[in-house]
Amino acid sequence: MAVPVHYYLIVSALLFGIGVLGVLTRRNAIVIFMSIELMLNAGNLSFVAFSKALEGLDGQLFVFFVMVVAAAEVTVGLAIIVTLFRNWKTIFVDEVRLLKG
Amino acid sequence: MELFLFVVFSLITLVSAAAVVWHPHPVKSALFLIVTFFAMGGLYLLMQAEFIALMQVLVYAGAVMVLFLFVIMLLNLKPRGEDRSAFRKRLRWAAPLILVFLGAALTAVTSPLAQLGPSAGQGVGWVESQGGNVRAVGRALFTHAFLPFEVTSVVLLVAVVGVIVLAKKERR
Numbered sequence: 001m002a003v004p005v006h007y008y009l010i011v012s013a014l015l016f017g018i019g020v021l022g023v024l025t026r027r028n029a030i031v032i033f034m035s036i037e038l039m040l041n042a043g044n045l046s047f048v049a050f051s052k053a054l055e056g057l058d059g060q061l062f063v064f065f066v067m068v069v070a071a072a073e074v075t076v077g078l079a080i081i082v083t084l085f086r087n088w089k090t091i092f093v094d095e096v097r098l099l100k101g
Numbered sequence: 102m103e104l105f106l107f108v109v110f111s112l113i114t115l116v117s118a119a120a121v122v123w124h125p126h127p128v129k130s131a132l133f134l135i136v137t138f139f140a141m142g143g144l145y146l147l148m149q150a151e152f153i154a155l156m157q158v159l160v161y162a163g164a165v166m167v168l169f170l171f172v173i174m175l176l177n178l179k180p181r182g183e184d185r186s187a188f189r190k191r192l193r194w195a196a197p198l199i200l201v202f203l204g205a206a207l208t209a210v211t212s213p214l215a216q217l218g219p220s221a222g223q224g225v226g227w228v229e230s231q232g233g234n235v236r237a238v239g240r241a242l243f244t245h246a247f248l249p250f251e252v253t254s255v256v257l258l259v260a261v262v263g264v265i266v267l268a269k270k271e272r273r
Contacts, residue, residue, distance in 0.1 A: 003107045003147065006210055011111040011144070013206035015118055017199045022122035024195040025188055030127050030173060034134050037165070038118050041141055044153075052148045057228065060238055061246050063153050067160050068253040072260035074165050078172045079267040085176050 008049035016042035029081050029091040033074070040070050107147055113140035125185065127178070131169045138162040149228075152238040 015038060022035025044063045051059025085091050117136040124130045138161040145154035231237035242250050 003104055007107060007111075008144070008148070009210045010207060011114065013203060013210065014115055016206075017203050018115070018118045018122055020202065021192070021195055021199050024198070025191040026122065027187075028127055030169065030176075031121070031130050034121055034130055034169065037134065037161075038121065038137070041138070041161070044157075045141065045144065048145055048148050048150045048153055051150070057237055057241050060150050060153050060234075061241055063150075064156065064238070064242065065249060065253060067156055069256060071160060071165060072256050074168060075260050075264050076267070078168060079264040082172060082175065083267050091176065091178065 005049050005053040008052075009046060012042045012045040012049065015039075015045065027092045027094045029084065029093050030078075032093065033077055033081070037070065037074070040066065103147060106143070110140045110143040110147065113137075114144065127173050128170070131166060131173060134169070135162050135166050138166070149234060151234045155235075 019035045019037075019039035019042060022038065023032050026032055026035065044066055047059040047063045047066070049059075051057065051063075081091055084096065088096050090096065114137050117133040117140065120133040121130045121137065124133060138157055142154045142157040142162070145151075145157055228234060228237045231240060
């Protein structure tokens, strides 16, 4: 029995919601970053589900490019976190309040 | 059978994703994230996207998570952790927002306007005639998506240069 595409989209929406929840509630920069990865993956899941529903491959090509950009983003973001830690001796984002005055 | 595997993989995905957000220890969050990525690879396999499933396991569960664990190890954080009561307080006001978002998303997904049919793509038979998903995706990448495929190498180069600039010690 084939699984309808709706089910994949619902899983994707739930995964995205969990990711947003992580960004809103956690204060550890690394965990916030992992939550962003969860949201990116939810988007990828939607892409592949639509690609299956439309019986094409373009969605899967998009997922490939999203993965490349996400890999680049992870390297740059983690380097920023390392620099943050070097300058502030913390990675908790509520203790870095340079713009708050 | 397919429905059973779908339920198993999506339950593993969602539960371990929730554990990533909930768990106070970043290393354990990272390990749960690896579980999430593997289960999502299973979901991709169920959708006959074998190439994406392989990339998910190799790139995300392999490379990206090694990078995460490496940085966590490098920073060697003190075990003092976050304030859990503040976390719960933020959870209480964030949960309604998420529920509104999920309600909107689920309404959109299940509305009759969202019914999709095979219209835009090349069709399942085309993928079969190309000799499988991996070959079909590879051929598409090297023919009509060739320019963006080459641009990704520039993106990666920029990322490498940027990381070196960021991580370099400033000379005085």
